[in-house]
Amino acid sequence: MKRVAASLFLGTALLWAGAAPAEEIGTIRLGAAVSLTGKYSSNGAFTRNGYDLAVKRINEEGGVTVAGKRYNLAVIYYDDESTPARGAQLVERLIQQDGVKYLLGPYSSGLTEAIAPVTEKYGVPMVEANGAAVSLFRKGYRYLFAVLSTTDQYLRGAVELAASVNEDPSKLRVAMAFENDPFSQDVREGVMEDAAKFGMKIVIDDKLPPELNDMSATLSKAKVLKPDLLLVSGHDKGAALVVRQLADQRVDVPMVAITHCDSAQIAEKFGKIAEYTLCAAQWASTLKYSDALFGSAADYAALYEETYGHAAPYQAAESSAAVQVFADAFERAGSLEPDAVRDALAETDIKTFYGPVKFDETGKNISKPTVLFQVQDGKYVVVYPEAFAEAKVRWPTPSWPTR
Incomplete structure (x- = not known):
């Protein structure tokens, strides 16, 4: 018994002596107040599914690299109960108590409208995927970016x-x-x-x-x-x-x-x-869009259905694209300072399985048709x-x- 223990100790010591230390991987935390109950609960679930699927794929592919350091993504969720006032309250909590520096949007234009003044107040970039009301982009917000086509x-x-x-x-x-x-x-x-x-x-x-x-x-x-x-x-x-x-x-x-x-x-x-x-x-699985992370639109749809057991709605697809846009901006910014990430988001010009994403000065995507x-x-x-x-x-x- 002592001989086995000694051998194990010796082997471990040699391993530690001869191996380089493992790379330390950091975590970038995103926040999201999403409708998991209330009248928007079904679409809120699709929104969360889309976020989770993209986070999982990005982490599986090695995460994101910012200034030479690797990071995994993680999302802190709260249930906004399909209520704008509750959504705004929870975003305040995410920023003030949880220390979140980047926000993913809620489901619906109404909830996005309630949250945007809060993220603007604190200078927190928000990439949203389910608030398409054109009125959102007439208010001069600097920290709001939307991957989807506008409602009109x-x-x-x-x-x-x-x-x-x-x-x-x-x-x-x-x-x-x-x-x-x-x-x-x-x-x-x-x-x-x-x-x-x-x-x-x-x-x-x-x-x-x-x-x-x-x-x-x-x-x-x-x-x-x-x-x-x-x-x-x-x-x-x-x-x-x-x-x-x-x-x-x-x-x-x-x-x-x-x-x-x-x-x-x-x-x-x-x-x-x-x-x-x-x-x-906003999207269809038959469209001829593709990217390196998910492959084609059809590939994304197949992965989503395999993961969640039902066909991929566009609400999930655009939510996954929002996470991809953040990941791209983190790497291009070369910094995790919110203003640097915000500036990188403003310069976004990428192709995704969901379609092209390029923002105008108001933060809306001007590249993708409905x-x-x-x-x-x-x-x-x-x-x-x-x-x-x-x-x-x-x-x-x-x-x-x-x-």
Whole structure:
């Protein structure tokens, strides 16, 4: 027994004498207040999944190197309960009590709007992936950067698509129902601009309440007024409601376009009644984007599904891209001082599996377009813009008795 112990001791001593000390790896802590409960909980979970997947991959690939030293990434999370005031309070806690110097954004434009003044106050860079309201980038924030396309772009494509398939767009009648929150009202702004450009007539312009449980009033008007195009933005709850209640009330509309189709899983949950629906999206797994970390957009989608057991929504993809943007900025900054990282973020110009990321002076991404899916044969198929289209749009939507 003593001989074995002596041998072990000798071997260990020789190992220590002959080996160089292992490299010490530091940790860069990011903070995030994310909706894990409340009305945004499903999209909040997608947001966290996207952050976690990117952190895991970056760490597996050796982390990030800043001024010759290696660091792993880690995220400190709090649940903002889908409440703006709570989100702002938690970000204050992350900065003041936890000492976090870099923030990942929450889910939704409303929560991002509540948090941005706090990060600005303390000079803490925030890269966000789920606050697309264009109003965020009209306030002169210096520490806010967003990887996604702004909200006013979401349903412009549907207006342009409707114009392209009709001989006289000026004769088209448009029905709109948008939640009364910053995100959806900015979507409406983009729609109004494009509808005016084509001379379309707005016949319904409804505001949906934040606690959305019923759209029958809007759809009853649509049944009478017979619009050519119905546009809806009410996050995942609104997407599910409009698909279900259009079928329940047998409302025929030649073209229907909505936001948050994939997070609401309308094709998976509603089957045939979701067919023909157009879905605004930030990203699709079929797009021809790629990077060294995740590979192609399709590779990312496969890894996400393998990890979490369901298809990758764009909310997760853009969240992963936000972490990649931070990692790139840390390395280029050559410093972990927040102002140096902020300046590196401002100079970002990279290609990712999610798409190109390049910020203008307001902090918004000016390089990446939005896309439109259509539910075709139970699948989400990109139909717009033409450069990314996998198939032609199916139009007009057949009436309910013939479907």
